[in-house]
Amino acid sequence: MEILHISAECYPVAKAGGLGDVVGALPKYQVKEGHVAKVLMPMYRTKFLYEHEWEVAHQGYTNLGNRWFNFTIIKEKSNILGFDLYLMDINNLLDREKVYGYSDDTERFTAFQIAALDWVSSWKHSPSVIHVHDHHTALIPFMLRECYKYGNINHIPVVLTIHNAEYQGIMGWDKSHYLPEYNTWNWGKLDWNNAINPLASGVKCADKVTTVSPSYLQELKLNSNGLEALFEYEKGKCLGILNGIDTKVWDPEHDKYLEHRFGIKETEGGKLKNKYSLCDEFGLDYDKPLIVFIGRLVGEKGAEILPGVIRDTFEFIGRRMNFLILGSGNAETEGRLNSIKELARNDYNVYIGYNEQLSHRMYAGADFLLMPSRVEPCGLNQMYAMRYGTMPIVRRTGGLQDTVKDFGDHGGYGICFNHVSVGDVSHSIWRAVELYRNKEKFNQCREIMMQLDFGWEKSSEEYIKAYQQINLK
């Protein structure tokens, strides 16, 4: 098969979260299985862009409403990622430092999608499937089927993967003229609650919709920022496929970011060395269990309860553990996390910002990873942590529920709780600290989780099956 992924992120070119990890890994595994996989994404001003060589693959001229623009598609020359990588350059729109967060994001990603389909419609052949990801590319299924100018490619099957349904890319109907001329009888396929809702439109128009874990798909029918009824209605074409992790990038034995690498046989010693280095850098006490949080400091991740959790556990359980937090996001949460530093010196520290290397060192050096998420479509952190022998402490939701089994259950290896509340999390931390003292049991759990198979092979096969089901229709 020939699969064309169209996405706003792809690791290591540009990544803001899990979406980037998935689009950087899945195509690689599809190629390994003998398929042709291509990725098209916007050309941002990233380090990757300047460090690699490119050739021009296509040039075009198109429009976003009455704004006409040139676009260029460049291809990475050496195939360094293991699949064909194409970047789209649209002057003044896509070539920015960051992926998102600009006031004209709607215009940026709508222009990107139009130019993407213009490019595909200029091909001499058609890909077997177009695979789009999240709301930034979710207008493609509608445009492909309903815009007259894409009549020559409207037979191509299209799959939408939802990595996060909280963000939907909603825009007013006053922007409908951005789209190439379409069959206006079908305007309802764009609409949700009197606005153009790209994610909802993608769910309506794609041939198949996948979510990044089976539990997340069930949750979307109950809680999806207004789209609950739509997911219930369209459930026949929806399917949950758990993400894998890129076991080449996330491998404690070969991780290029680690000073002290370790294989499964040297886990205890290897992790200790990484823990020492972290504790030295952040002024922590390495005799105590180290509990870390890595992620966006937003409500979805339950980040705002962290200051309360840290204060409560120190007060009620005692200073029997260390905390280290890496993240950025909500300014108030950042401020509160900074302000408790003084109070909890030697047992707590925080790094506000995004730091890929530090995240790898934390997965390697920590004893526990805390994830009090309200919403977690799949969650990659817990899988990375387990591969590095770090026990996840997670709320039972979405992909966390699908990947972590409480050590109290038969064959379990992690710690699970039910509510995003200081009390529930503190109780789990108490369980963690007690388990840490029981070295034999703790090491047993470590051994189990390090051997779990979270590789992409299985998930990648499931995606191929999903594509094939459409073709059989």
Ligand code: ADP
């Ligand atoms: P989401 O996409 O919702 O943010 P995921 O669990 O799917 O969450 O993916 C998070 C990814 O982003 C992981 O690879 C995690 O290590 C990384 N990450 C999140 N915040 C940071 C940060 N501040 N520094 C480094 N890596 C981070």
